[in-house]
Amino acid sequence: MKRMVSAIVTLSFALAFLVLPAFAQETVKVGIILPITGEKAKFGEIEKKSFEMALEEINAAGGINGKKLEFLLEDDTGRPDVARSAAEKLITKDKVVMLGGGYGSSETFAIAGVAQQSRIPFLVNTGSDDKITEKKWEYIFRLNPPVSEYPKGLESFLTEVVKPKTAVILYENTNFGSSGSKEFKATCERLGIKVLMMEGYEHGGVDFKPLLIKVKQANPDLVYMISYLMDASLLMRQSLELRVTPKLFVGGAAGFTLPEFQKNAGKASDMVYSATLWYQTLPYPGAQKYFDDFKKKFGVDTEYHGAEAYAAAFVIADALKRTKSLGPEDVRQALAATDMMTVFGPVKFIAYDTMTNQNKLPTYLVQWIDGKLELVWPKNVASKPYVYPIDWEKIWK
Amino acid sequence: MEVFIQTLVAGILMGGIYALVGLGMTLIMGVMKIVNLAHGQLMMIAMYITFVLFDHFHIDPYFSLLVSMPALFLLGAFIQKYLLNPLLKVDSILPENQVLMTVGVGMILTEIVRFIFQSDYKSVKTSYSFSTMYLGTISFNTSMVVAFCIAVLLTGGLFFFLARTDVGKSVRATAQNKDAALLMGVNAEWITILTYGLGAALVAAAGTLLLPIYYLFPDVGGRFTLKAFVITILGGMGSTVGAIVGGVFLGIAESLGATYISMALSDAVGLVIFLLVLIFLPGGLKKLTKI
Numbered sequence: 001m002k003r004m005v006s007a008i009v010t011l012s013f014a015l016a017f018l019v020l021p022a023f024a025q026e027t028v029k030v031g032i033i034l035p036i037t038g039e040k041a042k043f044g045e046i047e048k049k050s051f052e053m054a055l056e057e058i059n060a061a062g063g064i065n066g067k068k069l070e071f072l073l074e075d076d077t078g079r080p081d082v083a084r085s086a087a088e089k090l091i092t093k094d095k096v097v098m099l100g101g102g103y104g105s106s107e108t109f110a111i112a113g114v115a116q117q118s119r120i121p122f123l124v125n126t127g128s129d130d131k132i133t134e135k136k137w138e139y140i141f142r143l144n145p146p147v148s149e150y151p152k153g154l155e156s157f158l159t160e161v162v163k164p165k166t167a168v169i170l171y172e173n174t175n176f177g178s179s180g181s182k183e184f185k186a187t188c189e190r191l192g193i194k195v196l197m198m199e200g201y202e203h204g205g206v207d208f209k210p211l212l213i214k215v216k217q218a219n220p221d222l223v224y225m226i227s228y229l230m231d232a233s234l235l236m237r238q239s240l241e242l243r244v245t246p247k248l249f250v251g252g253a254a255g256f257t258l259p260e261f262q263k264n265a266g267k268a269s270d271m272v273y274s275a276t277l278w279y280q281t282l283p284y285p286g287a288q289k290y291f292d293d294f295k296k297k298f299g300v301d302t303e304y305h306g307a308e309a310y311a312a313a314f315v316i317a318d319a320l321k322r323t324k325s326l327g328p329e330d331v332r333q334a335l336a337a338t339d340m341m342t343v344f345g346p347v348k349f350i351a352y353d354t355m356t357n358q359n360k361l362p363t364y365l366v367q368w369i370d371g372k373l374e375l376v377w378p379k380n381v382a383s384k385p386y387v388y389p390i391d392w393e394k395i396w397k
Numbered sequence: 398m399e400v401f402i403q404t405l406v407a408g409i410l411m412g413g414i415y416a417l418v419g420l421g422m423t424l425i426m427g428v429m430k431i432v433n434l435a436h437g438q439l440m441m442i443a444m445y446i447t448f449v450l451f452d453h454f455h456i457d458p459y460f461s462l463l464v465s466m467p468a469l470f471l472l473g474a475f476i477q478k479y480l481l482n483p484l485l486k487v488d489s490i491l492p493e494n495q496v497l498m499t500v501g502v503g504m505i506l507t508e509i510v511r512f513i514f515q516s517d518y519k520s521v522k523t524s525y526s527f528s529t530m531y532l533g534t535i536s537f538n539t540s541m542v543v544a545f546c547i548a549v550l551l552t553g554g555l556f557f558f559l560a561r562t563d564v565g566k567s568v569r570a571t572a573q574n575k576d577a578a579l580l581m582g583v584n585a586e587w588i589t590i591l592t593y594g595l596g597a598a599l600v601a602a603a604g605t606l607l608l609p610i611y612y613l614f615p616d617v618g619g620r621f622t623l624k625a626f627v628i629t630i631l632g633g634m635g636s637t638v639g640a641i642v643g644g645v646f647l648g649i650a651e652s653l654g655a656t657y658i659s660m661a662l663s664d665a666v667g668l669v670i671f672l673l674v675l676i677f678l679p680g681g682l683k684k685l686t687k688i
Contacts, residue, residue, distance in 0.1 A: 036516075037511065037515070037516035038516055038616070039516075039518075039614065039616075041515070041516040041517055041518075042517060042518065045517075173661050199659065199660055199661070200659075200660070200661040201660040201661055201663075202660075202661055202663065202664055204620065205660070205663070206411070206607075206610065206611045207407055207411055207651075207652070207655075208660070209403070209404075209407045209652075210404050210407065210652050210653075210655030210656035210660060210663070211655060211656075211660040213400050213403050213404060213407075213656060214400070214656060217400055229518065230518050230520075230612050233520070233612070234611075234612075237526075237527070238538075240527060241527070241529045241536055241538055242403075242536050243536070260518070264518070264520050264522075264612070266522055266526070266527070267527060268527070
């Protein structure tokens with residue numbers, strides 16, 4: 001009796017091992033590196049959800065020429081050293097055919113270094129430091145505009161409507177903030193706006209009042225801020241407290257477009273402008289549908305970071321479908337030949353200015369009006385008319 | 398001039414909270430002669446307790462003090478009794494190695510919280526979150542003023558406890574000389590448990606008071622442990638007056654540094670002071686007085 005039982009058990013184990021490999025089909029593996037935990041977790045979460053939503057649609061439509069596409073998600077915790085290790089793990093251990101993601105500029109730059117050295121293609125969808133595509137690294141491609149172009153939508157608004165004479169630039173002391181602020185300073189000089197003050201701060205600060213007191217004293221027409229989420233909220237809350245009242249506050253995207261910014265800063269977020277790279281009413285096929293589907297599936301609003309991730313997934317899938325083989329050089333060539341439309345806009349990697357493998361897209365201006373983020377400029381794509389001049393006393397009562 | 402006054406005000410108010418953070422650590426350092434590297438994490442736990450009470454039961458953070466302080470007192474006492482004191486009993490482990498245990502405790506607390514709450518930023522918005530008081534053109538953040546006042550009250554209470562009550566005197570005795578205190582009949586083991594709990598309760602108060610002003614995420618503790626350490630060294634290890642003066646001093650120094658040097662270097666100001674104190678005034682401010 002005992003021998004019968006052990007024989008049956010052994011046979012079933014053997015059968016299990018024979019059957020299992022049949023279920024483990026071949027999948028095409030792509031590594032995605034995002035900040036899932038840590039300070040930038042909120043951004044990573046929006047992008048992760050968008051990647052997952054896109055993956056479902058891609059695989060439902062047949063995957064990569066019949067094979068399932070698989071996204072291996074790694075958490076860079078918002079730190080460049082962790083990002084580097086994550087990239088190395090995905091390349092050497094998981095043997096992914098290419099990398100995607102890249103949120104924080106410092107982390108993205110670290111990942112790009114690893115990818116270029118290992119000669120594995122990397123499609124950046126958010127990291128915006130210009131440097132990333134200025135190094136002539138042929139394996140690195142970028143879907144999103146570089147941070148120097150973020151204020152392009154803002155520029156025409158400033159020259160046509162606001163005509164400010166002075167500006168103050170506040171930025172976080174990271175790749176994203178430092179390069180963005182330098183570029184905006186150059187933009188101001190080009191537009192004839194005097195930059196009264198340009199100061200960096202360490203992220204995670206509790207008290208920005210010393211900084212904001214100086215801003216109040218300088219009394220600029222325009223305050224331009226480059227921050228991730230919580231600093232943006234605190235900066236606005238404390239500006240309200242100190243009654244810092246320039247003609248307008250403009251955020252350089254990132255923290256300023258997240259729904260959490262409005263939740264955390266409340267009243268202090270109203271009437272704040274921000275550069276943005278995308279809005280759901282833009283005339284790109286599927287943009288509004290992506291926004292609505294995301295809202296239906298996850299119950300929260302999405303914004304430009306999510307759109308970047310969603311579009312990137314389709315660009316990856318498209319390249320992998322066209323590639324001659326899954327070897328890195330062929331995948332790289334397929335990526336380089338990309339020419340398609342996505343919810344984020346047209347994607348074609350070209351070389352311009354000092355950059356290579358960069359997709360060229362316009363940027364826009366949004367404004368928080370009555371607790372909702374509205375596209376206000378350019379006028380022909382606006383969802384609501386902009387509010388300017390702003391009566392701060394009335395708004396901040 | 399206005400800028401200077403506003404900066405000074407901001408620094409003093411922040412200093413009140415720093416003082417609370419530093420007081421807890423200096424007490425623990427004085428009695429147990431160890432650096433409690435889990436200090437910031439204890440503060441973080443108190444902040445999460447306050448957040449949950451606010452989010453689910455709509456209890457105002459200032460009332461949550463009545464919950465978070467005792468809760469952290471118990472947690473601190475528990476940590477001291479079951480995790481730190483047993484280490485002392487093992488001859489082969491140096492007493493200083495309790496510090497390593499606190500590092501481990503800190504990490505565990507952080508990761509447990511991350512597991513339950515994820516790494517999202519949380520914040521509380523109360524009815525007075527945006528209210529500011531104005532004295533002329535100088536603005537005072539209401540939440541910070543309240544926090545400062547409560548910090549003063551708690552500090553006063555602590556002083557009374559240490560100076561006038563028997564238990565308090567036992568704590569000071571144990572801090573001065575543990576063996577002598579034992580000889581005088583002080584139950585040193587019980588005192589260490591009480592002190593750690595007290596230190597934890599104080600930093601819990603700091604956390605609860607800070608929540609309306611700042612925000613919350615699992616890793617928020619680290620930078621406050623560092624601040625507490627700087628304050629403790631600045632004020633003199635074990636000196637409660639030193640911790641208070643040190644806390645306010647650090648708050649003002651950071652504020653002035655941020656305004657007149659650079660916001661980016663505000664944390665560096667504290668660390669430079671730390672170095673200067675270590676080089677030129679090794680005993681801390683305590684050396685300048687006789688308390």
